[in-house]
Amino acid sequence: MRNRLYIILFIFLGLQACSETEVAPKDTFDTPVSEHVALGNPSNATAEVSDFNNFLMVKPQYVLSYSRDKGTPNWVSWHLNKDWLGSAPRQDDFRADMTxxxxxxxxxxxxxxxxxFDRGHNIPSADRTRTVEDNSATFLMTNIIPQAPNNNRNTWANLEDYTRDLVDDGMEAYVVMGSYGVGGVGSEGAANTIDNGRVTVPRNIWKVIVILPEGENDISRIDTSTRVIAVNTPNINTVDSNWGIYRTSVDAIEQATGYDLLSALPDQVENALESKVDTGPTR
Structure with a gap:
C-alpha cells in the first residue's frame, strides 16, 4: 500500500510541475513554490479565504501576504536579477486587485x-521593467501601503536604487519588504487609517535584502558570509534620507513582526545571518 501511495504522489507532483497555469511546481498541496519565496514564507500565509489577514497571493512577478482588515500587504517577497530588468516604461496604472x-x-x-500619504510600493515599479505586464503588476493596490512622502520618495527610493545598482554590477537579490504597527505621519499630519478607516497606516516599514553574485543554485550558495541588509524605518515625513542609519538585524525585525524570515536556509546559516547588522557601503 505504501508503494502505491508513493507512486500516486509522484504522478500528482509530476502533473503539477507540467501545468502551464502554475507559477512553479508545488511542494505541498496548498502552497505554490515560487522563486520569489525561495527563502521562505515569513508568516506561513495560505491561500485559504478563511486566512483573511494572512492571505497568500502568488503572482508571476512577486508573492505577498495580504491583510483584508488592514487593506494592505503584510509583506511582499521577490527575486531581483538582470532578467527582471529591461526598458518597459512606468505604467502608473494603480488599480484594485480583482483577484x-x-x-x-x-x-x-x-x-x-x-x-x-503616498501610494507606496513594496516591490518597486523599477524592479519590474522586463515587460509592460510585469511593470503594471506592481501597481496593484495589494502591493501598496500608505507611506509618508519623504519616506517613500527619498529614504526607500535611495535603497531601491542602491539595490538595482548592485544588480547592474553583477549581483542578484532576494528581497522581503513589509510593515507593521498602526499610525504614521504624512504631509497632512498623523493618521491611523485612511479611506474611511478601511486602510491602516503602518507605524514602521522594513526590508530585508539578501545579496549574492549572480549564478545558479542560489540557496546552496548562501553562507554565513553572505551580505544581508535589514532596514527598519518609522513611517514619518521627517525620516532621514540616508537609509543606512536605519539598519538593524533580521532578528530585530522578526521580534517586531513575529515572522520567521530566511527560514529556508540551514539553521546555522540562518542564525548567523539574522544576528548581524550590516556595515557595508550605502551608495
Whole structure:
C-alpha cells in the first residue's frame, strides 16, 4: 500500500510541475513554490479565504501576504536579477486587485487621495521593467501601503536604487519588504487609517535584502558570509534620507513582526545571518 501511495504522489507532483497555469511546481498541496519565496514564507500565509489577514497571493512577478482588515500587504517577497530588468516604461496604472476574494473590500486607486500619504510600493515599479505586464503588476493596490512622502520618495527610493545598482554590477537579490504597527505621519499630519478607516497606516516599514553574485543554485550558495541588509524605518515625513542609519538585524525585525524570515536556509546559516547588522557601503 505504501508503494502505491508513493507512486500516486509522484504522478500528482509530476502533473503539477507540467501545468502551464502554475507559477512553479508545488511542494505541498496548498502552497505554490515560487522563486520569489525561495527563502521562505515569513508568516506561513495560505491561500485559504478563511486566512483573511494572512492571505497568500502568488503572482508571476512577486508573492505577498495580504491583510483584508488592514487593506494592505503584510509583506511582499521577490527575486531581483538582470532578467527582471529591461526598458518597459512606468505604467502608473494603480488599480484594485480583482483577484482578491469577491466579497472582500478592494482598495481602489483613489483611496489615498488627500490623505497626505503616498501610494507606496513594496516591490518597486523599477524592479519590474522586463515587460509592460510585469511593470503594471506592481501597481496593484495589494502591493501598496500608505507611506509618508519623504519616506517613500527619498529614504526607500535611495535603497531601491542602491539595490538595482548592485544588480547592474553583477549581483542578484532576494528581497522581503513589509510593515507593521498602526499610525504614521504624512504631509497632512498623523493618521491611523485612511479611506474611511478601511486602510491602516503602518507605524514602521522594513526590508530585508539578501545579496549574492549572480549564478545558479542560489540557496546552496548562501553562507554565513553572505551580505544581508535589514532596514527598519518609522513611517514619518521627517525620516532621514540616508537609509543606512536605519539598519538593524533580521532578528530585530522578526521580534517586531513575529515572522520567521530566511527560514529556508540551514539553521546555522540562518542564525548567523539574522544576528548581524550590516556595515557595508550605502551608495
Amino acid at each position: 482578491l476574494p469577491a466579497d472582500w473590500y478592494r482598495v481602489g486607486a483613489s483611496a489615498y487621495t488627500g490623505s497626505g
